[in-house]
Amino acid sequence: MSLQAGDWVIQNSANSGVGSYLVQLAKLRGFKTVNVVRRESAVASVQAQGGDVVLVDGDDLAERVKAATGGAAINLGVDAVGGKATMRLAACLAESGTVVNYGALSGEPCMVSPRELVFRDVSLKGFWLAKWFRTTPPAKQVALLTELAGLIASGKLSTAIQATYDVARIKEAVAAAAAGERQGKILVEPAQA
Ligand SMILES: NC(=O)c1ccc[n+]([C@@H]2O[C@H](COP(=O)([O-])OP(=O)(O)OC[C@H]3O[C@@H](n4cnc5c(N)ncnc54)[C@H](OP(=O)(O)O)[C@@H]3O)[C@@H](O)[C@H]2O)c1
Incomplete structure (x- = not known):
């Protein structure tokens, strides 16, 4: 997948080390980021690093992302959490978007609803640095x-x-x-x- 300047990317675990690098590198390349964290007290640090939108994870994540981005198409989701958090990220993507999972911080396998996989053609892939x-x-x-x-x-x-x-x-x-x-x-x- 190739991104153009101005494109949006969404990630969870945004206040992690990897997440903070993603925020900074995206900014340098002109991408906009939606950053999901699991607690309110992590929001300010991600905003300070340049995250365009920072939200606390929750069941209504997709609606809040839509409102915060003005309904922008998001084609890439970056997931370090797994479990239902993967599903919530997938629901934020545009049709035919891709979730790339690189971690399992929840300890759970990634879950993605058939609604996203079958009816909206969303893909789930993995990334391993090694x-x-x-x-x-x-x-x-x-x-x-x-x-x-x-x-x-x-x-x-x-x-x-x-x-x-x-x-x-x-x-x-x-x-x-x-x-x-x-x-x-x-x-x-x-x-x-
Ligand atoms: N695939 C690869 O090649 C690759 C390479 C490097 C790292 N990784 C993985 O990337 C992930 C992040 O690594 P890091 O070194 O950047 O992390 P880190 O700086 O140590 O930060 C840990 C992050 O995990 C969050 N977290 C912990 N338990 C969680 C849970 N149950 N649900 C949701 N979030 C949780 C923490 O949130 P709080 O601050 O709220 O506690 C924090 O944002 C790890 O899973 C690591 O194994 C993968």
Whole structure:
């Protein structure tokens, strides 16, 4: 699928590390984003990163997305949650749109209603970075990673850090990383020589 500047993309788990990169990269490419989070307290941080629309997930998501975008056609949905969250994202898409799943944060398999699959021709696909590295020509990988490194070095691409732990406190770091409702990533620093 190729997107043009001005096209809309919808994603859930929008305040995650991956979600925040999607917001920033979409903005740099001129795409508009609808960002779905699971709690009200995560809305402001996604707005601050440049999310065009930020909504809390719920059964009436499709109606709220339609109202917030003026009924814009959305052809791509990016899902990290699975379960019924996949179905709610699919219901927001235009006819023949595609949901790309890359995670199962809910612990549930993706669900999509036959209403979307059969009557509206919506597709569900998966993405796995490890496979992308196996199947993408090295020159293309280098080009993309070089572009991303440049964006990071120039401060145009970043992620929030909640806390940094010395490796001696690894148990606390793992517990903090496993906890929900974080404000960013948990970093572990190597022991000083
Ligand atoms: N397919 C691939 O190649 C690939 C590559 C990298 C990562 N991933 C996957 O991408 C996902 C995000 O990774 P990340 O490192 O960006 O995450 P992260 O920064 O650690 O953030 C975790 C996110 O998950 C949300 N969350 C946790 N439990 C949830 C649930 N039960 N329902 C809905 N949302 C939930 C959190 O919401 P709160 O803030 O509200 O707690 C937060 O937005 C993970 O599933 C990871 O495995 C896949």
